[in-house]
Amino acid sequence: xxxxxxxxxxxxxxGLRELFLKTILPLKYPIIxxxxxxxxxxxxCTFCPRKISKRxxxxxxxxxxxxxxxxxxxxxxxxxxxLQKDGEPLLHPKIVEMVQCLKSLNxxxxxxxxxxxxxxxxxxxTSLAKAGLNDIIISVDAVDAxxxxxxxxxxxxxxxxxxxxxxxxxxxxxxxxxxxxKARMVERKGHEIEKEVxxxxxxxxxxxxxxxxxxxxxxxxxxxxTYTSSIERYPxxxxxxxxxxxxxxxxxxxxxxxxxxxxxxxxxxxxxxSVWNGREFNNLRRNHLFSEYSNxxxxxxxxxxxxxxxxxxxxxxxYRIQKASGR
Ligand code: SF4
Numbered sequence: 001x002x003x004x005x006x007x008x009x010x011x012x013x014x015g016l017r018e019l020f021l022k023t024i025l026p027l028k029y030p031i032i033x034x035x036x037x038x039x040x041x042x043x044x045c046t047f048c049p050r051k052i053s054k055r056x057x058x059x060x061x062x063x064x065x066x067x068x069x070x071x072x073x074x075x076x077x078x079x080x081x082x083l084q085k086d087g088e089p090l091l092h093p094k095i096v097e098m099v100q101c102l103k104s105l106n107x108x109x110x111x112x113x114x115x116x117x118x119x120x121x122x123x124x125x126t127s128l129a130k131a132g133l134n135d136i137i138i139s140v141d142a143v144d145a146x147x148x149x150x151x152x153x154x155x156x157x158x159x160x161x162x163x164x165x166x167x168x169x170x171x172x173x174x175x176x177x178x179x180x181x182k183a184r185m186v187e188r189k190g191h192e193i194e195k196e197v198x199x200x201x202x203x204x205x206x207x208x209x210x211x212x213x214x215x216x217x218x219x220x221x222x223x224x225x226t227y228t229s230s231i232e233r234y235p236x237x238x239x240x241x242x243x244x245x246x247x248x249x250x251x252x253x254x255x256x257x258x259x260x261x262x263x264x265x266x267x268x269x270x271x272x273x274s275v276w277n278g279r280e281f282n283n284l285r286r287n288h289l290f291s292e293y294s295n296x297x298x299x300x301x302x303x304x305x306x307x308x309x310x311x312x313x314x315x316x317x318x319y320r321i322q323k324a325s326g327r
Contacts, residue, residue, distance in 0.1 A: 018309045021241060025311075026318075029075035029273055030243035033108070034255050035068060036060065036085035037092035039247050043116050044153030045141070047186065049220040049258045050086060058247040059092055064267065065101070068245060071271055072107035081107060084114040085246060086258055091119065096127045103132035110134045113179075116152070117160040125167040126174070133179040137210065138164060141185050143197045161205075168205050184210045188224040217256055218301045225303075234312030235288035236305040243276055251275045253284055254304070262298035289321050 024031070038059040041050060072078055081102055083089045092098070095113070102111045113128070117138035128136065140160055142148035148157035167181055183202035187195060199209045214225045236254070244252040249267040250260055257263070264284060265275035275281060287295045294300045315321075 018311060021237065021309065021311060022314060025240050027241060029072075029078065029276060030241055031079040032082070032242040033068075033072060033078060033080075033272075034082045034085050034242065034244045035065070035098075036087065036245065036247045037065075037083055037089040037095055037098060039085065039087040040091050041086070041088045041116075042091065042118060042154070043088070043156070046151055046153070047188070047214065047221050047224065049217040052220060053086070053259045055086070055246075055258075055260055056248070060245075060247040060249075062094055062097075064249055065094075065098060068267065068272065069098075069101050069105050069107045071273065072102075073105040075273065076108060077106045078108045080110040080112060082112050082114060082255075084112075085244060085252075085255055087247070088116055088119070089113050090115050090124065096124070096131050099128055099131035099133045112137060114139065114184075116156075117163050118154075118156045120160075120163040120167060122163075122166045122170055125163075125170055129171070129174070129176040129179060135182065136167075136179045137182040137184050138206070139184045139186075140198075140202070143194045143201060147194075164202075164205050180207045182206055182208050182210050184212055186214050187211050187226050188214050189226050190224070192226060213307050215256070215304045215307065217258055218298055220258070227306075229306055231306070231310075233291065233293065233305065234310045235285075235291075235315055236299065236302075237309045237311045238305075239281075239285050239288060240311075240315075243272060245272065253281070253298070256302065256304050257298055262296070289315055289319060 112135040114137045145157040149155045183206035185198045202209050216223050238254045250263045251265040264280040
């Protein structure tokens with residue numbers, strides 16, 4: 001089923017999540033964690049800011065990954081762990097072991113990989129399924145080989161399609177319950193018509209089709225958003241329920257911190273619990289509650305908050321903040 005990105009509609013669909021969040025926030029540990037296996041990637045998408053990122057390439061070390069998985073288990077199981085941030089997770093040589101580790105420790109109820117699908121051959125899919133992966137989201141983004149090459153920098157459309165067809169076939173014949181396979185497309189201005197085509201192509205192959213809103217990575221790539229909004233800015237709810245661990249163990253406030261310019265801590269000599277409840281993270285939340293976005297390292301130029309729940313009034317009531325300064 002296709003998800004139509006009319007932003008107002010999209011936000012209304014978050015109503016239930018808002019209600020749920022109001023029953024659990026604030027949290028001593030996030031319910032969603034992104035752990036980045038690697039920031040290496042084998043594609044070069046035009047709408048991805050990796051090419052201007054100054055980050056050093058790194059794979060997360062196994063010993064560190066195990067510690068993070070154990071900490072999530074000790075504070076969980078949390079709701080979801082995404083194995084992905086800036087790179088292609090299937091490039092990490094231990095990606096299957098990572099899923100196995102998270103599942104065997106019961107770190108999260110749901111373990112999801114977001115991948116470009118180029119390396120997802122039948123053997124790897126089978127190993128991930130046996131490891132207990134719950135969801136795999138494949139960023140396809142294009143509707144044919146030509147547009148794929150233009151958009152993603154490599155001629156891999158047919159490889160990805162073949163890989164997903166094979167994954168679906170394996171799932172059918174093996175009786176694996178998971179992972180659910182989602183085909184994803186970022187909706188871009190001027191390409192709205194492709195949504196229907198994309199849905200037709202993938203609805204017979206993937207378990208679901210996901211059309212996701214475009215954002216500019218803090219004005220780092222050309223603006224191709226299909227939505228606008230004049231709504232007054234509100235605090236970014238992500239800061240209260242998601243945590244991001246980069247492959248080099250730095251902690252970012254959110255997944256769009258592609259350059260790690262917003263890093264608020266590190267797990268090198270600490271654990272995630274301490275960073276999440278630490279002064280720097282709380283100062284960032286405070287800046288949002290007081291509308292002091294320009295006092296933050298990366299949030300000032302961000303539009304991604306628009307896509308997330310508006311819990312601003314509720315937060316301010318909860319924290320007894322009379323009036324945001326509006327800076
Ligand atoms: S406002 Fe933007 S940059 Fe800041 S935490 Fe939210 S999504 Fe990240």
